[in-house]
Amino acid sequence: MRPLRRAALAALLLAAAALLGGCASLGYYAQAIGGHLELMRRARPVAEVIADPATPPALRARLQLTQRLRDYAVRELKLPDNDSYRRYADLGRDAAVWNVVAAPELSLTLKTWCFPIMGCVGYRGYYARGGAGAEAAALRAQGWETDVYGVPAYSTLGWSNWLGGDPLLNTFVNWPEGDLARLIFHELAHQVAYAADDTTFNESFAVSVQRIGGRRWLAAHADAAARAADAVERRRRDDFQALTRRYRDQLAALYASALPPAAMRERKAAVYAALRADYAILKRERWGGYAGYDAWFARADNASFGVLAAYDELVPQFERLFEHQGGDFRRYYAEVRRLAAMPRAERRAALAAEASPGGPDGRYPHPP
Numbered sequence: 492m493r494p495l496r497r498a499a500l501a502a503l504l505l506a507a508a509a510l511l512g513g514c515a516s517l518g519y520y521a522q523a524i525g526g527h528l529e530l531m532r533r534a535r536p537v538a539e540v541i542a543d544p545a546t547p548p549a550l551r552a553r554l555q556l557t558q559r560l561r562d563y564a565v566r567e568l569k570l571p572d573n574d575s576y577r578r579y580a581d582l583g584r585d586a587a588v589w590n591v592v593a594a595p596e597l598s599l600t601l602k603t604w605c606f607p608i609m610g611c612v613g614y615r616g617y618y619a620r621g622g623a624g625a626e627a628a629a630l631r632a633q634g635w636e637t638d639v640y641g642v643p644a645y646s647t648l649g650w651s652n653w654l655g656g657d658p659l660l661n662t663f664v665n666w667p668e669g670d671l672a673r674l675i676f677h678e679l680a681h682q683v684a685y686a687a688d689d690t691t692f693n694e695s696f697a698v699s700v701q702r703i704g705g706r707r708w709l710a711a712h713a714d715a716a717a718r719a720a721d722a723v724e725r726r727r728r729d730d731f732q733a734l735t736r737r738y739r740d741q742l743a744a745l746y747a748s749a750l751p752p753a754a755m756r757e758r759k760a761a762v763y764a765a766l767r768a769d770y771a772i773l774k775r776e777r778w779g780g781y782a783g784y785d786a787w788f789a790r791a792d793n794a795s796f797g798v799l800a801a802y803d804e805l806v807p808q809f810e811r812l813f814e815h816q817g818g819d820f821r822r823y824y825a826e827v828r829r830l831a832a833m834p835r836a837e838r839r840a841a842l843a844a845e846a847s848p849g850g851p852d853g854r855y856p857h858p859p
Contacts, residue, residue: 519615526618530587531651533580534658540579553664553671554579560672560708568704569820570679571649574656581661586641588616589623593635594793597746597755599739601690601797602635610687613801616642638794644674646681669721672708673701683824686831692838695805696827702806703813730773731784732803738766739796766791808846815845 537554540546546554557576564570592614593602601613617623620639627637643662651657663674680700686692709718741762745755770788774780787795809827816822826845830838 522618522622523616526588527647527651529618530580530582530658530660531655533582534578534655535580537577537579537659550664554659556668557659557664557671557675559712560675563708563712564676564679564704567707568676568679568700569824570676570700571682573649573652573682575649575652575679575682576657576659576675578655578658579660579664580658583661585662586620587644587660587662588618588642589620589639590614590616590642591623591626591630591637591639592794592798593627593630593637594797596634596636596793597752597759599743599746599793599797599800601794601801602630603690613690613797616645636792636794638790638792638798640798644678646678648685649682667720667724668713668717669705669709669724673705676704677701684827684831686835686838689831689835689838691801691804692831692835692842694802696809698802698806699809699813702810727778727781727783730777732799734766734769734773735796735799736803738762738769739799742793742796763791805842808842811846812842 537558541551541554561576565572594600603611603613604615605611615623615626617626620641623639627639630637641662643666644657644660647657657678663671666674677697677700680697681693683700684693684696705721709721713721742759745758745762748755750758767788770784774782774784812826813823816826830842830845833841
């Protein structure tokens, strides 16, 4: 990235931050801008890394796979054809950023923060784990339940394409083939459509694209071993989602009830204890002791459940909408962009109507 471009971008974003007011805002945006620019600075063209004799053979093979996935995303999924995921950066750490999320003691509704370009979202990202931890501690002192989790990748919604595009990162390039495919498809989907005031809409749409694209890639291009490994992981993921959705529904019903706060807190503690007990049974009896979800259940709280809702709440509606568009990605994306341009309440109502069996006026075939 040219120094003048870096300086121009930094000045522009700092000016936007200043408009939001306060030294705290400037400090936060300074770390965000510096962290992103450092990430971009580290990125090299994938072709250059592949050709470099110093590149380990295993990394070279993974990067070659990413480019096949990237080409497939354009050719078959009609995702943007630009410079994103055509460069690679090793950050020397296990996450691109660390997100902080927060929810009230007796609610699953996430606290939101508003940013230039991105709009209002239910998280606050930090390029250093310590910054995220300090923010979470401050929120806990105010009475919020918080969660801090590492994020392997993020999308700049296409804004970084003039600087070389969102890069591939060491934080995810060695993931299993199915997971790697889904991540690339997911992040590219954020460049297709984005509603600035609706995290759940945005993430559920991207998840729908990653699921559809991932299934198709694995069926057509992955070998038997990759498909088998993905099937095992998919069963675990389905079990996790079924378990957490059941308890999320219990918590939502509890928080919407007329119980006094003291009784609600007591019942809440019992729900979380039952959640962890059921997870122990699931881990032992169905997963053969697989411990990949241990950390999530150890720290699970209202904020953790709030994040899950953002990623899966509307996915079934989006998948039905894709079917109603004849499985045509271009038509699907056009419809999602149309919905994204609506006010939030109208958008949600229109999505529910469009995704209902038969569509809003019965002109679509009933999904299989």
